[in-house]
Amino acid sequence: MLLTWFLLVAVMLTAYVVLDGFDLGVGALHLLLAKTDAERRTLIRTIGPVWDGNEVWLLAGGGTLYFAFPLLYASGFSGFYLPLMIVLWLLILRGIGIELRMHLNTPVWRGFFDGCFSLSSLLLAVFFGAALGNVIRGVPLNAEGYFFLPLWTNWRVGSNPGVLDWYTVIAGILALAALCLHGASYIVLKTEGDLQLRARRMASLLWPAVAGLTFVSLWASLTIRPELLGNYKGNIVLFVIPLAVAASLAGNLIFRRSGKDRQAFLASCSYLIFMMLGAAAAVYPNLLVSTTTSDLNITVYNAASGRHALTIGLIWWSLGMALAIGYFVFLYRMFRGKVAAHSGNGHY
Numbered sequence: 001m002l003l004t005w006f007l008l009v010a011v012m013l014t015a016y017v018v019l020d021g022f023d024l025g026v027g028a029l030h031l032l033l034a035k036t037d038a039e040r041r042t043l044i045r046t047i048g049p050v051w052d053g054n055e056v057w058l059l060a061g062g063g064t065l066y067f068a069f070p071l072l073y074a075s076g077f078s079g080f081y082l083p084l085m086i087v088l089w090l091l092i093l094r095g096i097g098i099e100l101r102m103h104l105n106t107p108v109w110r111g112f113f114d115g116c117f118s119l120s121s122l123l124l125a126v127f128f129g130a131a132l133g134n135v136i137r138g139v140p141l142n143a144e145g146y147f148f149l150p151l152w153t154n155w156r157v158g159s160n161p162g163v164l165d166w167y168t169v170i171a172g173i174l175a176l177a178a179l180c181l182h183g184a185s186y187i188v189l190k191t192e193g194d195l196q197l198r199a200r201r202m203a204s205l206l207w208p209a210v211a212g213l214t215f216v217s218l219w220a221s222l223t224i225r226p227e228l229l230g231n232y233k234g235n236i237v238l239f240v241i242p243l244a245v246a247a248s249l250a251g252n253l254i255f256r257r258s259g260k261d262r263q264a265f266l267a268s269c270s271y272l273i274f275m276m277l278g279a280a281a282a283v284y285p286n287l288l289v290s291t292t293t294s295d296l297n298i299t300v301y302n303a304a305s306g307r308h309a310l311t312i313g314l315i316w317w318s319l320g321m322a323l324a325i326g327y328f329v330f331l332y333r334m335f336r337g338k339v340a341a342h343s344g345n346g347h348y
Helices: 002-033 037-047 058-066 070-079 083-100 107-137 166-190 193-224 225-235 238-258 261-283 309-334
Strands: 285-287
Touching: 002 037, 002 058, 002 166, 002 193, 002 261, 002 309, 037 107, 037 166, 037 193, 058 070, 058 107, 058 225, 058 309, 070 083, 070 261, 070 285, 083 107, 107 166, 166 193, 166 238, 193 225, 193 238, 225 238, 225 261, 238 261, 238 309
Parallel strands: none
Antiparallel strands: none
């Protein structure tokens, strides 16, 4: 039962990374790729019908985490209070940038909202990557299961780190590069003409950076926490995951060069899925690692709700997910195909 809920939380967060990931990538590339107002509007319209729905997975993941592992939820919010407030404001600014740019028909305000959308998307990608880096690196938990982290200290990995250090910065930069590649692959799939060509060139530039940073992040993770290989050594089948990561990267490159845009985007989705799966497989059964002593680690065993609650909750979770998946299938089928800029003053 505990493994089931651990996997469910991992699935929810992975769904958010994959689905809202291309939204963030499109936003981060918004000002780089779009040269005119019509092209910027086209980029907004590629994600306009789905971006807010994609963020549901973040809320659902947080709700699932709160229900299944309340100690982790309480501990995480106590220690990551400052970065969580920053993320909240970035999400607000991103929504404002998307929704309000069409309501004020002046170049100054449109430029301002475009800047809000692009900058908040870029910073969100970095902060989400750094957050995952903090989970993998560990935090200074105390005996009550709480901790405090300043935004940074001396940039070193140790018993009293900050939210940002050399390792979490690598994780943040990798997340930004990977989500930008994901977003560029999505733009190539959804647009035509010069905008598509620029997105294709951007994906070609980003791919070597993502590949290199992937190997650097793997080296860095095993350098600071060699025990991450424990589950892999105990179950050799798990080594399929890093092979799948490499195959997904190769697939994105090969499909993009051969003009198979849908397959290239799906390969980007696969890369993100297996990266998240690899991290989950490495840290299990830990949910949050203590940098002071392993006796204080928050695990699936000491953080979970009662067995009866988890059993009943699984029934309601299944019903809710069936509705959510049905909605997303309907939504993405309705808005499939290429996107072109409107000449009128529609919502997007």
